[in-house]
Amino acid sequence: MNAARHHHEVVDPHGSTERIGEIVLGGQDGLVNVLGVILGVAAATQSTRVVVVAALAAAIAESLSMAAVAYTSSVAEGERYRSERARELRHIATVPEIEREEVRAMYARKGFSGDLLDRIVETITRDKDVWLAVMMSEEHGLAPVDRRASLRSALVVGSSALVGSILPLLPFAVFSVGLASWAAVLLSGATLFAFGVYKARATIGHPIRGGAELAFIGIASALAAWGIGLLLRIQ
Secondary structure (H helix, E strand, C coil): HHHHHHHHHCCCHHHHHHHHHHHHHHHHHHHHHHHHHHHHHHHCCCHHHHHHHHHHHHHHHHHHHHHHHHHHHHHHHHHHHHHHHHHHHHHHHHCCCHHHHHHHHHHHHHHCCHHHHHHHHHHHHHCCCHHHHHHHHHCCCCCCCHHHHHHHHHHHHHEEEEEEEEHHHHHHHCCCCHHHHHHHHHHHHEEEEEEHHHHHHHCCHHHHHHHHHHHHHHHHHHHHHHHHHHHHCCC
């Protein structure tokens, strides 16, 4: 059983790719949003204490919000799967010929024809469970999602958002407001670049281009908040 489980984890790239996406999503979103708060508040107040309080509040709110969104989105996906599965079961039971022709059309589009196509359709539709699994995967592109998977997704996204949120705050424990703001931008830019490189290497894409794009988008968004802080600066 352990060997089988290990084999499944190694050859199943979808789960690991999805987890990478969750880590990057949470970390990037938390970092960029809190960096924007930090830069905006720093420009407006020039107070380290105010920056730290605002950033910590934003970090907690951001991580909890991201976790909640990840959980509800995953639960909604699971409910959609169960709804479509029930519908497909009804169709297989009441209009099997129509469903069989859908299987035939799907595999014909993949290039199968003649006797081979007939054997594929016969093999799939002989077993209701296999038939249902093919319809859910091939026609709807859906996979089952349980509550534990939803909770794991929420934990990964929320934790990543919290870590990402705290990173741009670290320089304020060492430097003055002005220097810490620049250090936060540099640290955040380097982190976003690393996120982009890692994501590109783990999936498909050019690492340097992916890192540069992520860093540019994130820093540009945060600098917009810095501009707002300058405009509304407290005298």
